[in-house]
Protein backbone atom coordinates (compact mmCIF):
# COMPACT_ATOMS: atom_id res chain seq x y z
CA UNK A 1 0.00 0.00 0.00
CA UNK A 2 1.55 3.27 -1.14
CA UNK A 3 0.66 6.46 0.61
CA UNK A 4 2.43 9.78 0.89
CA UNK A 5 0.30 10.73 3.84
CA UNK A 6 2.05 10.41 7.15
CA UNK A 7 -0.19 8.56 9.57
CA UNK A 8 0.08 10.96 12.46
CA UNK A 9 -0.30 14.66 13.10
CA UNK A 10 1.13 16.76 15.87
CA UNK A 11 -1.30 16.93 18.78
CA UNK A 12 -1.54 20.70 18.68
CA UNK A 13 -2.26 20.58 14.94
CA UNK A 14 -4.95 17.95 15.51
CA UNK A 15 -6.70 20.07 18.14
CA UNK A 16 -6.38 23.14 15.91
CA UNK A 17 -8.05 21.24 13.02
CA UNK A 18 -10.83 20.24 15.43
CA UNK A 19 -11.35 23.85 16.56
CA UNK A 20 -11.45 25.05 12.96
CA UNK A 21 -13.99 22.41 11.96
CA UNK A 22 -16.16 23.42 14.93
CA UNK A 23 -16.34 26.96 13.51
CA UNK A 24 -17.38 25.57 10.11
CA UNK A 25 -19.98 23.29 11.68
CA UNK A 26 -21.32 26.25 13.67
CA UNK A 27 -21.73 28.34 10.52
CA UNK A 28 -23.30 25.46 8.58
CA UNK A 29 -25.84 24.92 11.39
CA UNK A 30 -26.67 28.65 11.46
CA UNK A 31 -26.97 28.66 7.68
CA UNK A 32 -29.33 25.69 7.99
CA UNK A 33 -31.66 27.89 10.04
CA UNK A 34 -32.53 29.75 6.82
CA UNK A 35 -34.41 26.68 5.60
CA UNK A 36 -36.68 26.76 8.64
CA UNK A 37 -37.65 30.43 8.46
CA UNK A 38 -41.36 29.58 8.87
CA UNK A 39 -40.69 27.87 12.19
CA UNK A 40 -39.34 30.46 14.56
CA UNK A 41 -38.51 27.92 17.28
CA UNK A 42 -36.43 25.81 14.86
CA UNK A 43 -34.50 28.92 13.81
CA UNK A 44 -33.86 29.64 17.48
CA UNK A 45 -32.60 26.09 18.10
CA UNK A 46 -30.32 26.15 15.03
CA UNK A 47 -28.95 29.58 15.90
CA UNK A 48 -28.28 28.52 19.50
CA UNK A 49 -26.53 25.32 18.38
CA UNK A 50 -24.43 27.25 15.88
CA UNK A 51 -23.39 29.81 18.48
CA UNK A 52 -22.60 27.00 20.95
CA UNK A 53 -20.29 25.39 18.35
CA UNK A 54 -18.47 28.69 17.85
CA UNK A 55 -18.18 29.24 21.61
CA UNK A 56 -16.84 25.68 21.97
CA UNK A 57 -14.30 26.37 19.24
CA UNK A 58 -13.16 29.51 21.06
CA UNK A 59 -12.76 27.41 24.21
CA UNK A 60 -10.71 24.84 22.26
CA UNK A 61 -8.48 27.62 20.89
CA UNK A 62 -7.96 28.87 24.46
CA UNK A 63 -7.10 25.28 25.42
CA UNK A 64 -4.51 25.14 22.61
CA UNK A 65 -3.01 28.32 24.02
CA UNK A 66 -2.80 26.68 27.42
CA UNK A 67 -1.30 23.47 25.99
CA UNK A 68 1.28 25.49 24.07
CA UNK A 69 2.59 26.88 27.34
CA UNK A 70 3.01 23.29 28.60
CA UNK A 71 4.66 22.06 25.42
CA UNK A 72 8.43 21.90 25.07
CA UNK A 73 10.06 23.79 22.22
CA UNK A 74 12.50 21.60 20.27
CA UNK A 75 14.33 21.84 16.98
CA UNK A 76 13.11 19.15 14.62
CA UNK A 77 16.04 16.95 13.50
CA UNK A 78 14.36 16.43 10.15
CA UNK A 79 13.29 19.90 8.94
CA UNK A 80 15.25 21.97 11.52
CA UNK A 81 12.23 24.10 12.36
CA UNK A 82 11.21 24.82 15.92
CA UNK A 83 8.22 22.79 16.93
CA UNK A 84 6.33 22.08 20.14
CA UNK A 85 6.31 18.64 21.71
CA UNK A 86 3.41 17.70 23.93
CA UNK A 87 3.76 14.70 26.20
CA UNK A 88 6.38 11.96 25.79
CA UNK A 89 6.06 11.59 22.06
CA UNK A 90 4.64 13.95 19.49
CA UNK A 91 4.94 14.88 15.81
CA UNK A 92 6.79 17.79 14.28
CA UNK A 93 4.14 20.38 13.37
CA UNK A 94 5.75 20.97 9.99
CA UNK A 95 6.92 17.59 8.65
CA UNK A 96 5.22 15.16 11.09
CA UNK A 97 8.55 13.69 12.10
CA UNK A 98 8.05 11.66 15.28
CA UNK A 99 9.86 13.28 18.19
CA UNK A 100 10.40 12.12 21.73
CA UNK A 101 11.50 13.77 24.95
CA UNK A 102 12.01 10.45 26.68
CA UNK A 103 15.59 9.19 26.29
CA UNK A 104 14.48 5.60 26.90
CA UNK A 105 12.29 5.74 23.80
CA UNK A 106 14.93 7.28 21.56
CA UNK A 107 15.95 5.17 18.58
CA UNK A 108 12.99 2.87 19.00
CA UNK A 109 10.44 2.58 16.27
CA UNK A 110 7.83 5.21 16.81
CA UNK A 111 4.70 3.76 18.26
CA UNK A 112 1.54 5.67 18.97
CA UNK A 113 0.92 3.20 21.82
CA UNK A 114 3.12 5.41 23.96
CA UNK A 115 0.33 7.93 23.80
CA UNK A 116 -2.81 5.84 23.57
CA UNK A 117 -4.08 2.36 22.79
CA UNK A 118 -4.54 2.63 19.01
CA UNK A 119 -2.79 -0.19 17.14
CA UNK A 120 -1.02 1.59 14.29
CA UNK A 121 2.59 1.35 13.19
CA UNK A 122 4.77 3.63 11.13
CA UNK A 123 5.77 2.42 7.68
CA UNK A 124 9.56 2.42 7.73
Ligand SMILES: [Zn+2]
Nearest residue numbers: 076079092095
Ligand atom coordinates in the same frame (compact mmCIF):
# COMPACT_ATOMS: atom_id res chain seq x y z
ZN1 LIG B 1 10.08 18.71 11.18
